[in-house]
Amino acid sequence: MKYExxxxxxxxxxxxxxxxxxxxxxxxYIDIARRSAAGRxxxxxxxxxxxxxxxxxxxxxxxxxxVVVSHAANILQFLGPRLRLAPKAEAGxxxxxxxxxxxxxxxxxxxxxxHPIATSRYYEEQKKEAKLYTREFLKIRAPKYLGYFExxxxxxxxxxxxxxxxxxxxxxxxxxxxxxxxxxxxxxKKLEKxxxxxxxxxxxxxxxxxxxxxxxxxxxxxxxENGIFRNYPELxx
Amino acid sequence: MKYExxxxxxxxxxxxxxxxxxxxxxxxYIDIARRSAAGRxxxxxxxxxxxxxxxxxxxxxxxxxxVVVSHAANILQFLGPRLRLAPKAEAGxxxxxxxxxxxxxxxxxxxxxxHPIATSRYYEEQKKEAKLYTREFLKIRAPKYLGYFExxxxxxxxxxxxxxxxxxxxxxxxxxxxxxxxxxxxxxKKLEKxxxxxxxxxxxxxxxxxxxxxxxxxxxxxxxENGIFRNYPELxx
Numbered sequence: 001m002k003y004e005x006x007x008x009x010x011x012x013x014x015x016x017x018x019x020x021x022x023x024x025x026x027x028x029y030i031d032i033a034r035r036s037a038a039g040r041x042x043x044x045x046x047x048x049x050x051x052x053x054x055x056x057x058x059x060x061x062x063x064x065x066x067v068v069v070s071h072a073a074n075i076l077q078f079l080g081p082r083l084r085l086a087p088k089a090e091a092g093x094x095x096x097x098x099x100x101x102x103x104x105x106x107x108x109x110x111x112x113x114x115h116p117i118a119t120s121r122y123y124e125e126q127k128k129e130a131k132l133y134t135r136e137f138l139k140i141r142a143p144k145y146l147g148y149f150e151x152x153x154x155x156x157x158x159x160x161x162x163x164x165x166x167x168x169x170x171x172x173x174x175x176x177x178x179x180x181x182x183x184x185x186x187x188x189k190k191l192e193k194x195x196x197x198x199x200x201x202x203x204x205x206x207x208x209x210x211x212x213x214x215x216x217x218x219x220x221x222x223x224x225e226n227g228i229f230r231n232y233p234e235l236x237x
Numbered sequence: 238m239k240y241e242x243x244x245x246x247x248x249x250x251x252x253x254x255x256x257x258x259x260x261x262x263x264x265x266y267i268d269i270a271r272r273s274a275a276g277r278x279x280x281x282x283x284x285x286x287x288x289x290x291x292x293x294x295x296x297x298x299x300x301x302x303x304v305v306v307s308h309a310a311n312i313l314q315f316l317g318p319r320l321r322l323a324p325k326a327e328a329g330x331x332x333x334x335x336x337x338x339x340x341x342x343x344x345x346x347x348x349x350x351x352h353p354i355a356t357s358r359y360y361e362e363q364k365k366e367a368k369l370y371t372r373e374f375l376k377i378r379a380p381k382y383l384g385y386f387e388x389x390x391x392x393x394x395x396x397x398x399x400x401x402x403x404x405x406x407x408x409x410x411x412x413x414x415x416x417x418x419x420x421x422x423x424x425x426k427k428l429e430k431x432x433x434x435x436x437x438x439x440x441x442x443x444x445x446x447x448x449x450x451x452x453x454x455x456x457x458x459x460x461x462e463n464g465i466f467r468n469y470p471e472l473x474x
Contacts, residue, residue, distance in 0.1 A: 097308075
């Protein structure tokens, strides 16, 4: 199966959770918008999708033959069994999907550290509110979510979030810990002491051959201030 | 199958999307926290879940035999085929789940109209920011989301969001339009002119025998200022 990923070309964003799964599995995929200018137009066309009865609201969108799936977590639950990155039984699949949806909620809160008032406005226009939001986020929300994933890891034996082998939520936790380090290095230095298993899992994922090759390749977009995880040092003060 | 719903007893909240599906289908279920004081403790116990390998992050949580599912959208995709409220084919199920996830995103933005800075603080402590957030929300985000669902309805023939019969996302759109009316009556009076099909669907859902009986029963919690849809007139000014 040849997969087509439709996502913005200028940041990791929510598409990165899908890219990591495709890369780990060595799947045959095209990152449509990053191929060419024509590819970028194809993403816009997919969103306009005037003839489609099932128009997606926003990227990321995955095309697999005639199937079109949107929302990163939905794409991952679709890909999971196909890429051998999800448990086989229904209860297990529902559990990892629930974990991914909790990560989705966390990622939205990370996004809101720089855009608490309006997505349609620049960060510079909501800097004061961003500082207020980020203070609460780093004090209460980040420890709560990261502590939760650490707890799930511990209850499951310490190596994986679910079952006895790698699933897509392990890859997503890698992305979250790595992104949090980029965005909030000072805070993470402290928080990481309380999440040793998550840090170990992060390192183990980074060392997997396919992920290691991907991270070193031009296919991995660098973290930057167009993405979800942004490094604005003034927010961490 | 007897279902157990674990959710807070004092507001409709995110649990309401699950209740509507269970009620429409005439399913055998217990709303654990609303049964008794012991039930409310059971929800807290479920969250603590010290012995569980798969502890949920937050309610709503559904128990069905040995299966435990959390996140409203995840619960609905689990219940959908069982209650005959979802398409049969995989592509159709992924499509309605994607729609429900877009509704989840919208509902989070509705929540943030009264809590833009911190969930851990009172509305009264973030009123100024709530006004700024709500202004953008009502001007840009609400029309964008509601217009999207209207567009999906139109492309699908006007009566249902997906396929030729009722699915759980139709029930969820009922809840969204009804909730928006409660929270932002002045704005909705204007916006509803642009979403006639959604309003018609809302009315059709409200008139379905099981939903009509549910809405008239004490099982339906009234909208209130503990919930997601809150009526704070100062925000609409």
